[in-house]
Amino acid sequence: MLEVHSIQRGIVLDHIVAGNGLKIFNKLMLDKVDFSVFLLMNVPSQSMGKKDVIKIENKIDIDLDFLGLMDHHITLNIIEGGQIIQKRKLTIPRKVRGLISCHNPRCITNSDDYAQADFELVSAEKLEYRCGYCEEITRYIP
Amino acid sequence: MLKQPVRHLIDPEDLSIEELDALIKLAQKIVHSPREYADACKGKILATLFYEPSTRTRFSFESAMLRLGGNVLGFGNANVSSVAKGESIADTIRTVSAYADIAVMRHPKEGAPKLASQYSLIPVINGGDGGHQHPTQTLTDLLTIQTFKNSIRDNTIAFCGDLKFGRTVHSLIRTLARYGIQKFILISPEELTLPDSLKRMLNQTYSLQLEEVRTIEEAVEEIDILYMTRIQRERFFNEAEYAKFKNAYLLDLEKIKNAKEDMIIMHPLPRVNEISYEVDQDPRAVYFEQARLGVYIRMALILKLLGVECAC
Ligand SMILES: [Zn+2]
Numbered sequence: 001m002l003e004v005h006s007i008q009r010g011i012v013l014d015h016i017v018a019g020n021g022l023k024i025f026n027k028l029m030l031d032k033v034d035f036s037v038f039l040l041m042n043v044p045s046q047s048m049g050k051k052d053v054i055k056i057e058n059k060i061d062i063d064l065d066f067l068g069l070m071d072h073h074i075t076l077n078i079i080e081g082g083q084i085i086q087k088r089k090l091t092i093p094r095k096v097r098g099l100i101s102c103h104n105p106r107c108i109t110n111s112d113d114y115a116q117a118d119f120e121l122v123s124a125e126k127l128e129y130r131c132g133y134c135e136e137i138t139r140y141i142p
Numbered sequence: 143m144l145k146q147p148v149r150h151l152i153d154p155e156d157l158s159i160e161e162l163d164a165l166i167k168l169a170q171k172i173v174h175s176p177r178e179y180a181d182a183c184k185g186k187i188l189a190t191l192f193y194e195p196s197t198r199t200r201f202s203f204e205s206a207m208l209r210l211g212g213n214v215l216g217f218g219n220a221n222v223s224s225v226a227k228g229e230s231i232a233d234t235i236r237t238v239s240a241y242a243d244i245a246v247m248r249h250p251k252e253g254a255p256k257l258a259s260q261y262s263l264i265p266v267i268n269g270g271d272g273g274h275q276h277p278t279q280t281l282t283d284l285l286t287i288q289t290f291k292n293s294i295r296d297n298t299i300a301f302c303g304d305l306k307f308g309r310t311v312h313s314l315i316r317t318l319a320r321y322g323i324q325k326f327i328l329i330s331p332e333e334l335t336l337p338d339s340l341k342r343m344l345n346q347t348y349s350l351q352l353e354e355v356r357t358i359e360e361a362v363e364e365i366d367i368l369y370m371t372r373i374q375r376e377r378f379f380n381e382a383e384y385a386k387f388k389n390a391y392l393l394d395l396e397k398i399k400n401a402k403e404d405m406i407i408m409h410p411l412p413r414v415n416e417i418s419y420e421v422d423q424d425p426r427a428v429y430f431e432q433a434r435l436g437v438y439i440r441m442a443l444i445l446k447l448l449g450v451e452c453a454c
Contacts, residue, residue: 021196106272108253114232131254134274 011062012077013054018042020071021052023142028062028071065093070142095131100129104136149447150259150266154280154317162206165281166288170443176209179441182450183212189242190216193249199269203246204449206440217240232261239263242446276310279410281443282436287367289435290406290428294318298364300327303371303391303416305336310410311371312340319348327361328354331387334377336369357390362401370409370416394418408432
């Protein structure tokens with residue numbers, strides 16, 4: 001069996017919903033980096049049945065709002081000296097700026113570069129956000 | 143002296159009930175003694191930035207500023223001005239801030255006046271942004287109700303027509319709910335009822351009653367204010383459906399024969415064919431008076447946003 005579980009220093013994204021791993025991998029542009037990165041798919045999980053895991057052998061900056069938006073089931077572990085030194089459960093961001101574009105074609109954010117849509121969560125269940133400019137609802141689809 | 147932050151009016155919710163009441167009161171004072179306000183804005187300039195033509199709204203604002211002794215400059219159609227050449231609203235408003243003391247913006251894109259307010263050094267008034275908000279229409283409607291009914295709260299108000307897409311109607315309903323109006327009668331065909339999300343919000347936030355009916359006649363006897371809304375032909379799938387709707391919801395004297403004697407009939411104007419001309423003669427029709435009051439509430443708003451202290 002291939003041993004990939006131990007990284008010395010870096011970040012592990014655990015409990016990714018099976019199937020989301022590759023999408024997140026691509027969004028974080030981990031295919032462009034020069035350090036070790038592991039993408040594990042369909043790993044058996046007690047709580048989830050199956051899960052994806054990403055292990056990154058480096059401490060990189062990750063936008064947690066963005067990651068929470070993509071998949072709020074994720075647990076983010078920070079690894080130092082082969083040990084987990086910090087554990088963080090991601091959540092769906094209540095406010096989002098710049099990560100989503102407004103679905104309303106009449107919205108100013110779609111025609112004036114100065115206006116960067118800011119959104120407020122209205123339904124966590126449906127991932128629906130209200131635009132701060134036009135007040136229309138946009139549903140986030142990862 | 144501490145400089146006050148610049149106030150804007152983008153959404154009716156930007157003003158508290160106390161502030162709305164104060165504006166209405168001020169507007170009524172101006173109605174009674176306009177001469178005392180004739181120089182209140184002397185030396186001040188209102189910029190009218192109309193990215194789409196709306197002659198009525200623009201004239202109403204210009205008239206308001208001129209009646210306060212101020213001046214106006216601006217454009218009524220973005221196509222003929224340099225702003226059409228792709229300049230950001232943020233840049234336009236910063237430039238205009240140097241030329242004028244207060245600005246009103248009408249824009250086809252929703253949220254445009256809010257963007258302007260974020261970069262402006264002078265007060266910005268939303269003169270209508272797409273189908274989104276039209277707060278000075280809401281203010282006009284409040285002043286009209288207060289003027290003719292002597293109170294805003296104690297009325298049963300009916301909205302008739304397209305209640306689904308008319309978002310200016312939605313913000314009026316929200317404002318009236320904030321005022322504590324207890325009963326709304328919603329008259330519309332099934333296809334054009336008030337959105338569920340708004341009904342839910344109203345029911346959760348306020349203690350009020352929403353009664354939905356399909357015809358004017360079945361509710362007319364208990365209505366204090368009948369608010370007719372504009373009906374757009376493009377909301378209908380075909381001509382036949384539109385024609386059917388038009389006849390059922392066209393207000394004529396026959397439909398209001400059982401109405402209260404002191405009921406008032408409002409309409410934001412321009413009407414297309416929601417109200418038969420014969421209704422104009424009825425003393426309960428106040429829609430032209432409503433347009434006149436729109437100038438006075440805009441005068442009050444300009445005074446408030448400019449922070450003009452009046453000895454009047
Ligand atoms: Zn928007």
